[in-house]
Amino acid sequence: MNNRNNEYDAVVVGSGPNGLTAAIRLASKKLNVLVLEAEKTIGGGTRTKELTEAGFKHDVCSAVHPTAVSSPYFNQLDLGKYGLEWIHPPYPFAHPLNNHESVVVSRSLEETATNLGIDNKAYHKLYDRFVADWGSLSEDIFGPLRVPAYPLKMARFGLSGLPSASTLSTRLFNSPRSRALFAGCAAHSILPLDKLFTSSFGIVLGASAHAVGWPIAKGGSASITDALAKLFKSLGGNIVTNKRVADIQDIPSAKAVLFDLTPQQIQKILADKLPSSYRSKLVDYRYGPGVFKIDFALSEAVPWKDKQLLKAGTLHLGESLEEIMRSEQNAWQGRHSDTPYVLLSQPSLFDPERAPEGKHTLWAYCHVPNGSERDMSQAIEQQIERYAPGFKDTIINKHTMNTSQLEVYNSNYIGGDINGGAQMIQQLFARPVLKWDPYSIPLKGYYICSSSTPPGGGVHGMCGYHAAASVLKKEFGLY
Template identity: 40%
Template sequence: MRTGGRTGSGGAPDAVVIGTGPNGLAAGVTLARAGLRVELYEAAGTIGGGLRSLPLFDSQVLHDICAAVHPMGAASPFLRAFDLAAHGVELLRAPVAYGHPLPTGPAALAWHDLDATVAGLGADGPAWRRLMAPLVEHSTEVVRLFLSDLRTPPTDLATPLLLAERILRHGTVLARHQFRTEQAAALLAGVAAHGVGRLPSPAAGAIAVLLGHLAHSSGWPLARGGSQAIARALADDITAHGGVIHTGTPVTDLRELPRAKAVLADVAPKGLLALAGPRLPAGYARQLARYRYGPAAAKVDYLVDGAVPWADAGLRQAGTVHLGGTRAQLYAGETLTARGQLSPSPFVLVVDPAVTDPGRAHGGRRPVWAYAHVPHGDPVDRHELVTSAIERHAPGFRDTVLAHRTVTGAQWEAYNPNYVGGDIGAGAISLRQSLFRPAVRWNPYRTPLPGLYLCSAATPPGPAVHGMSGHLAARAALRREFGIRLADLP
């Protein structure tokens, strides 16, 4: 299948992009808007990578196959400049960004409204405000720093200092002493668990302060109609600027591509080794081979009849729900998983999209999206584990399930080769590897091969749907290969 405006024009492309996940599409948008002839190649029959939505069980009910909630999409400088709304994409926010039920007592709720969150956290309300309010006030600067190439010095030191103090307190052993109540402690620990690694850690602390404060600023939204809406908007912009997208066209060797001045690969380091083979210098190839991948996600897609019957009424307004118990239980479970052992009570994320986007429900039928953190490469069907975790906090959920589909950790890589061993973050998130993804180089996007760039989530700023890795790699290629310098994003 081929779509686009330059098919049959006879001209060789200026640039080629391998992969149409959010970063590949962002790279394509950036290159095409700069006036280049661009072609994108996608192995699957549809574009999107982690932004695909499909009707798995019912033709009227769409399920988000990978990413469902997009806090980084709402905050991303690239997507803000692209202006999703102007391209027909509406980001919807639930009143409660995320919630966290506990074994005893009420669930902890992170309302979009910071004051409401503070009021609900009782004795820890003031501590939550001290943590989050300055971050919300400086959210633009915080996001710009986190979603940079992690090489460019910040324009001011206030933001790094603001973050360093909070990461030290919430990303080290000090984290165990920051809150007096289980509600606040678990609420932040659930966000830190998005780091998919041992807890506490500086990398997880950074994720906690970044994602945590976004709940009270740009939010944790869903795209109306499903995540595919974001991919479709980016792809439409590429073709509107003359780009060509080839789907169902796997690339197994760089020599299969048309001759172009720049090639940008939205692939994992393992994929780059397969594409470039022995042509890569030995030292760089060794660094790619040593690149570490993290734990896996075991996903379950449900078709259900009615909303998730959460026992705590507050969770019924939550866009995302974190399951995993108290802070101590989360720390123990995530650390065990990072060591390659299955936790008896793993961290589980649950999204009932129709809470935020009622249009996702049809005649009472609606999708429920859930996954558990499991060891890297885990081959076991974890449907019962995930269902039992939800049932503990939503009695009767099991009775609402009309159909389900499981994707094991091991199966993810077959769906998307970037998810090596089921690692949907395209690489373990540690402090060192976050700074030096995928290799120790000043320009993390440029490879030693002339004109070849890496633009996947294995490059800074890392995982999530923000497009910045693709955008920043494209900027690097434009500067070096074409002498084109773009204005900085706002």
């Protein structure tokens, strides 16, 4: 489409998964689209790099992709044609325990429920319906607040997901194993687990393990955005790297500008061009706890006491519901935990490209207060050692990032917040502000497409998809 007054039909600022997805949707309507990326390489939270030693390929940020394989738009795009291959570990995830038998979650709901013994029926009661309905439910879950396409299924999900994770898990499950398992999933919310709607994270992530799996991308998460970028370029799109937008003047003229950025950056770029009431809402937007990240190069696989953990793509470390609750409460309230809840993945077990033969890469992080500068290496290593004695002896090298280093790495991680803003109920659907169309900024032609809009954090591209829909409708009269 030609737009005589502007250099481009649309400019997207930022090449994370949401920015690239928005760009693809716009370019697929024959619009002339440019993506500007501040860093040398594209990809935002999906880059893969040799952080520790030559030959060890680490996912710098995202590593495990239940949301990508659930994404209604990614599933339409045939990204396999552009080089993306998913690898499904035998078990999507697992929860090591010392005082009780560890829990492994397999693709089979039946097998997982049986493994939970006295909570077999409760597990079926919680997940059967959501796993069966996953295809239709994901269309509504990955959308903005609107009249649902499947109102009954969504109402059932809303009712089940409304309680806090601590309430739901203690009401539903009798055994400490099942409670810890549910808490490990719900704590992906990066919220205190006594907050309303934290159950919804446990339900969505737990159900997705059975419905679609928790795969890793062959070669690393960078393969996801590489595939998106190839598709975008095949549609005529253009990407410029090393181009940081600090001011509105840095953006070439375009009918629409979409920011794959978070509110704090956007209000600085657009400054007094924004209506003051909207600007102050962006200023007041709440960021959540940060993350402390470690990547390890290992001489051998993690020596788990329980060997079946070697078949799990992701592990959640935390001995009990109570320990995980304490860890998440601490991060929210500005304290650090000695026994933090740790998320961990060892992709080289399933993808030989990630490390030299016989050696391994290990990806791990824990939640810390926003802006924390504390080095959590010892605490994380100690948590792993608890379930894998001798682990420390396998470390060849490691690379760490505290919250400010994360923010330097990607300026969307304000204070180390990896989700583009806290995801408590008030800010989950109404992000960044409460509006029927949260993607449009009240300044003609400007939009937000990052994880600071619904449906929030994770690699799924759906924030970009919905933002592009708003642009197509409002600026180009296309549906």
